[in-house]
Amino acid sequence: MVVVIDYQAGNITSVVRSLRALGVESTVTESPEVVLGARRVVFPGVGAAGVAMAILKSRGLDQALREVFNRGNPILGICLGAQIVLDHSEENDTPCLGLIPGRTRALPRTPGLKIPHMGWNGVDFGGSHPVFAGLPATAEYYFVHSFYPDPAETSMVMGTTEHGIRFPSAIGWRNLVATQFHPEKSGRFGLDILKNFLAWDGVC
Amino acid sequence: MLSKRIIPCLDVRDGKTTKGIKFAGNIDIGDPVAMARQYYEDGADEIVFYDITASSDRRNIMIDVVRRVAREIFIPFSVGGGIRTLEDMREVLLAGAEKVSVNTAAVQNPGIIAEGARVFGSQCIVLGMDVKKVEPSAQIPSGYEMVIHGGRTAMGIDALWWAREGERLGAGEICLNSIDADGTQAGYELTLTRMVSEAVSIPVIASGGAGHPEHLAEVLTEGRADAALIASMIHYGTYTIKGIKEYLDQKRIPMRLTW
Numbered sequence: 461m462v463v464v465i466d467y468q469a470g471n472i473t474s475v476v477r478s479l480r481a482l483g484v485e486s487t488v489t490e491s492p493e494v495v496l497g498a499r500r501v502v503f504p505g506v507g508a509a510g511v512a513m514a515i516l517k518s519r520g521l522d523q524a525l526r527e528v529f530n531r532g533n534p535i536l537g538i539c540l541g542a543q544i545v546l547d548h549s550e551e552n553d554t555p556c557l558g559l560i561p562g563r564t565r566a567l568p569r570t571p572g573l574k575i576p577h578m579g580w581n582g583v584d585f586g587g588s589h590p591v592f593a594g595l596p597a598t599a600e601y602y603f604v605h606s607f608y609p610d611p612a613e614t615s616m617v618m619g620t621t622e623h624g625i626r627f628p629s630a631i632g633w634r635n636l637v638a639t640q641f642h643p644e645k646s647g648r649f650g651l652d653i654l655k656n657f658l659a660w661d662g663v664c
Numbered sequence: 665m666l667s668k669r670i671i672p673c674l675d676v677r678d679g680k681t682t683k684g685i686k687f688a689g690n691i692d693i694g695d696p697v698a699m700a701r702q703y704y705e706d707g708a709d710e711i712v713f714y715d716i717t718a719s720s721d722r723r724n725i726m727i728d729v730v731r732r733v734a735r736e737i738f739i740p741f742s743v744g745g746g747i748r749t750l751e752d753m754r755e756v757l758l759a760g761a762e763k764v765s766v767n768t769a770a771v772q773n774p775g776i777i778a779e780g781a782r783v784f785g786s787q788c789i790v791l792g793m794d795v796k797k798v799e800p801s802a803q804i805p806s807g808y809e810m811v812i813h814g815g816r817t818a819m820g821i822d823a824l825w826w827a828r829e830g831e832r833l834g835a836g837e838i839c840l841n842s843i844d845a846d847g848t849q850a851g852y853e854l855t856l857t858r859m860v861s862e863a864v865s866i867p868v869i870a871s872g873g874a875g876h877p878e879h880l881a882e883v884l885t886e887g888r889a890d891a892a893l894i895a896s897m898i899h900y901g902t903y904t905i906k907g908i909k910e911y912l913d914q915k916r917i918p919m920r921l922t923w
Binding site: 470471473474477478481506507569574575576577578579580581582596598599600602603604622623644645646647648649650651 | 665667669735739758787867890920923
């Protein structure tokens with residue numbers, strides 16, 4: 461069962477529709493019990509870290525996610541879901557899930573640079589992670605964000621993107637991968653990433 | 665490097681794509697779902713739907729279009745036209761749009777921008793601005809005034825001030841339409857676009873006046889726009905999105921060329 465966690469952090473219908481286009485009916489849930497029953501979890505989300513963490517905690521979803529992570533099921537974080545899997549977010553100075561060691565930082569503001577970083581940008585996938593395999597180097601992905609995940613170890617950075625600075629835009633550790641961009645809104649190559657995730661056994 | 669976006673705009677009336685000049689004399693030109701699918705496959709970076717249905721059943725017709733589009737395309741798309749309440753926003757977003765564009769309702773009730781941003785997030789609230797060039801005055805120091813009702817009603821609000829105010833209220837993006845340039849195919853309003861884009865830190869989509877790829881080149885460089893809306897140029901097959909993107913790439917404007 462593929463579970464998409466709904467914790468009132470933005471519109472998740474596009475994630476569900478993209479999975480459906482790949483032939484997978486997902487279960488949308490806000491229940492920790494249902495999350496615990498998942499074989500595979502998609503953890504999307506847009507919005508602010510502080511509010512999101514408060515909702516996750518109040519529903520016990522933080523514990524459920526930790527348990528699913530610890531037992532090795534594949535997890536895909538998207539956007540805010542790629543930020544709050546780290547230890548801490550600069551956004552509202554928020555303690556986060558701590559599934560991946562590291563911190564979420566604000567994109568530095570410089571004159572002439574638009575923040576939020578909104579639109580299509582390239583991702584330089586350095587490693588050989590199975591979820592990011594087979595993508596053309598010139599492909600671009602859709603971003604909307606003002607913060608970015610900064611994992612503790614460079615080995616956890618699976619891809620980087622340039623917007624003012626070069627920042628980690630795809631991260632991964634153990635059975636968790638996460639993208640700062642939105643694969644569900646990134647056309648064919650975004651769908652390829654989702655397809656790779658659905659086929660991934662959580663080992664890399 | 666962040667690419668500049670090319671965004672086809674479909675005006676939708678009674679479930680059909682339509683096109684008019686200066687908001688008058690519309691003719692139907694096709695099925696919005698099929699056109700959106702085609703533009704998606706042709707490399708559109710995003711799609712904008714603008715609902716100009718006048719009938720009382722407008723919301724249901726548009727929601728049905730949005731649902732069908734959302735099954736077909738996997739890039740962001742936004743919906744504007746007649747969005748007045750949080751409930752209108754919710755319906756459109758749940759039907760599958762990534763963003764809602766608020767225009768008249770925002771001018772009449774700026775609180776809708778702040779409320780929408782709070783409930784759904786800034787990233788999905790687009791401030792739509794219809795702007796007309798006027799003589800600069802104490803009330804309209806920039807010489808650009810906000811208008812509604814397709815340009816028929818002047819609001820006495822300075823467009824530059826309103827753009828900044830929209831950002832402050834929480835809009836995630838501005839779609840800036842020049843009523844003077846709209847439908848003319850004579851080029852975007854560069855002065856207006858540059859003025860607004862430099863005044864805010866959120867992205868600005870230029871709208872109105874595209875007729876030649878060079879117009880896009882101008883507005884994306886000189887006009888400082890982050891994205892350009894196009895309609896007639898591609899609706900009648902005069903240009904393709906691919907052709908436009910290749911032209912802009914030649915001019916060293918960052919474009920998404922692989923899709």
